[in-house]
Amino acid sequence: MLSDIEIAQKNVMDEITGVAEKLNLSAGDLETYGKYKAKISFEKLRELQNKALNPSERGKLILVTAMTPTAAGEGKSTVTIALGDGLRHIGKKSVIALREPSLGPCFGIKGGACGGGYAQVVPMEDINLHFTGDIHAITAANNLMAALIDNHLQQGNELGLDPRTISWKRCVDLNDRALRNVIVGLGSRIDGVPRESHFQISVASEIMAIVCLSKTISELKERISAITIGETYARVPVTFGQLKCTGAVAALLKDAIRPNLVQTLEHTPAFIHGGPFANIAHGCNSINATLCALATGDYVVTEAGFAADLGAEKFMDIKCRMNGIHPDAAVIVATVRAIKMHGGVAKADLSHENLEAVKKGFANVRCHIENMKKFGVPVVVAVNKFVSDTDAEVALVEQLASECDSTAVLCEGWGKGGEGAVALANKIVELCDSECDFKNIYSLDSTLEEKIETLAKEIYRADRVEFESKALKKLKAYDAAGYGKLPVCIAKTQNSISHDKSLLGAPSGYVFPVRDVQLYSGAGFVVAFAGDIVDMPGLPKAPSALNIDVDDNGCISGLF
Known part of the structure; x- marks a missing residue:
């Protein structure tokens, strides 16, 4: 065969x-x-x-x-x-x-x-x-943004951006768990401002979402400019547009x-x-x-x-x-x-x-x-x-x-x-040819908490939602900042209707735990993380890479 x-x-x-x-x-x-x-x-x-x-x-x-x-x-x-x-x-x-x-x-x-x-x-x-080369371009654009943010810190931090609040992550389109949590800026003074940072897989990045949801270059630039990258020391949100580098990022994404x-x-x-x-x-x-x-x-x-x-x-x-x-x-x-x-x-x-x-x-x-x-x-x-x-x-x-x-x-x-x-x-x-009476599962006028609860109960069959205090605090802050009418994007295991990959079949009546949330203000939605889901996957014990090869004629084998 x-x-x-x-x-x-x-x-x-x-x-x-x-x-x-x-x-x-x-x-x-x-x-x-x-x-x-x-x-x-x-x-x-x-x-x-x-x-x-x-x-x-x-x-x-x-x-x-x-x-x-x-x-x-x-x-x-x-x-x-x-x-x-x-x-x-x-x-x-x-x-x-x-x-x-x-x-x-x-x-x-x-x-x-x-x-x-x-x-x-x-x-x-x-x-x-x-x-x-689309995903490579998205990776480069994402990481250019990260470099520009760190350079802003290094060059005097005119915006007063608090390094502890920076939410923008670098990315790579490979499974690499060792990059989930990293420290950047180590070395001497000229090597940058030391701070904790993170990587995610490129396809989970906000830039990927923005490319997929933008119809024109103009819309692309508007969305990139609207990305929230952190807060000032006075707790005022900072968007990427304030760095005045949106055009450079969009140039990498034109194709x-x-x-x-x-x-x-x-x-x-x-x-x-x-x-x-x-x-x-x-x-x-x-x-x-x-x-x-x-x-x-x-x-x-x-x-x-x-x-x-x-x-x-x-x-x-x-x-x-x-x-x-x-x-x-x-x-x-x-x-x-x-x-x-x-x-x-x-x-x-x-x-x-x-x-x-x-x-x-x-x-x-x-x-x-x-x-x-x-x-x-x-x-x-x-x-x-x-x-x-x-x-x-x-x-x-x-x-x-x-x-x-x-x-x-x-x-x-x-x-x-x-x-x-x-x-x-x-x-x-x-x-x-039959009738389709399309409707959404929740109204944008509902609060962010209510939207998450609707999905948990109506789609995942949970009995109730349990928000960790960090997630609840951030949701209230997003609502106060004018983002309450955004849709929500739930991040959870794919291996169960619930948040728990071990629950097969049709689990119901359980508590759906939301441990954290993240604002994707450029893409136009709020991500809610449930259970132990992460945005940088790791490799399994026997990765598919073990079976892939290429010969002298450039013929690849084992890809699938």
């Missing part, structure tokens, strides 16, 4: 200009990066934005989310790509919109993020590694704000742009990529990170709310294997039929179906097929989904590509 990377390397790609023609884009609308990758020109980007922001001119938007992840795997990206290809199989003009993979998971524990089997986006190695165009193995166009994590950031691809897809396709298939309690909720309450869009239908990706793990089956025993575990574990899927319905979005369950699934287990999942007033559809995209997702594609077209 061929590995994912071997399948991708055997694929014969169309030149990107030919892929663009399927979207009525000309060579002049592109800036090519070799034969198979391109960015959209600023002129065409503005034209597509204007079209997509008119509800009567844009395509249907389909959000792919999932049940809570397990070590058995769910395959959300695979199903997203297969569905895009499947819609083309039934004669629909489909476009895919995905996030860019982070190097952290590629070399850490998760592996690549370009789909799998015969449902992949290509060139897979390029997309998984450096791609068009990173433009979406990237690639293709699937079946040559379906795919916009891949932006890569925020959904467990610690807002977890959606860029608004520019989504708008380009909506302006050029009749059906746009996008995904949000992890499960419906994380990426999908943030997609609705942050990205959609900020831009006046909403999904016309949602897909919850599930596997029989993952359902059985949530039902208490060990990974080593997942290949054995176990209907009782399917019944018990389906409670997790049910929660996510209910989550999507709370937003008024029609939903279908895509059962990502594994060879070990039995007919009885699949039939039981279909029955249980029906009892939730939903439908479960078998998807065999991994083994059959778009052909294996035709049934799912037909169901999605049906759902997109």
Whole structure:
């Protein structure tokens, strides 16, 4: 059996200009990066934005989310790509919109993020590694800001910025736990002002969020200027704009704000742009990529990170709310294997039929179906097929989904590509033609505390929220400073609906602990940290890097 990377390397790609023609884009609308990758020109980007922001001119938007992840795997990206290809199989003009993979998971524990089997986006190695340099540009811009802040301290600190309050972190797009907490400025007087500092992974940075939420360079600069970097000794907030260096940071991001165009193995166009994590950031691809897809396709298939309690909720309450869009239908990706793990089956025993575990574990899927319905979005369950699934287990999942007033559809995209997702594609077209009464889960007029409590109770099924005193004090300060009407972005484990990764299935009635909060005034939301989640992951005992290699011809192996 061929590995994912071997399948991708055997694929014969169309030149990107030919892929663009399927979207009525000309060579002049592109800036090519070799034969198979391109960015959209600023002129065409503005034209597509204007079209997509008119509800009567844009395509249907389909959000792919999932049940809570397990070590058995769910395959959300695979199903997203297969569905895009499947819609083309039934004669629909489909476009895919995905996030860019982070190097952290590629070399850490998760592996690549370009789909799998015969449902992949290509060139897979390029997309998984450096791609068009977007994440590197974001890293450089973030760290330029950090250098400018420390230089301001060194050169006299005209603003009276209290070093103890500086909240801006440096970043790197790798899993490196040793950088979570560092001391900078050690040495002699000319080496800087000593202070405690921190690193986070690039895809969790506020700059990544800003790039993904900004439509224009002007908006990008406004958001960068609005970033809160700390307080003066008199406890007055300081924004980055006060350093008067916003233009330099934006210059590093001028290309990173433009979406990237690639293709699937079946040559379906795919916009891949932006890569925020959904467990610690807002977890959606860029608004520019989504708008380009909506302006050029009749059906746009996008995904949000992890499960419906994380990426999908943030997609609705942050990205959609900020831009006046909403999904016309949602897909919850599930596997029989993952359902059985949530039902208490060990990974080593997942290949054995176990209907009782399917019944018990389906409670997790049910929660996510209910989550999507709370937003008024029609939903279908895509059962990502594994060879070990039995007919009885699949039939039981279909029955249980029906009892939730939903439908479960078998998807065999991994083994059959778009052909294996035709049934799912037909169901999605049906759902997109049905009524969607979209609504957000909370009002922006609620207090920040109330928004967090609403999410904890309505989406995570907690009984109540327990705020640590530090978090509560900061929330009250944000409200007093005029930030109380911002949406919230919960940072928590992806491995449970709750804050505790050991609580599988559908936990409820527990206390949801918020230990800290952080203002992302440029991105336009407040991050609340629950449980032991951190924004700089560490490497596992046996990282994926152990399996990756490259030969003298530049051929990479082991990427996934």
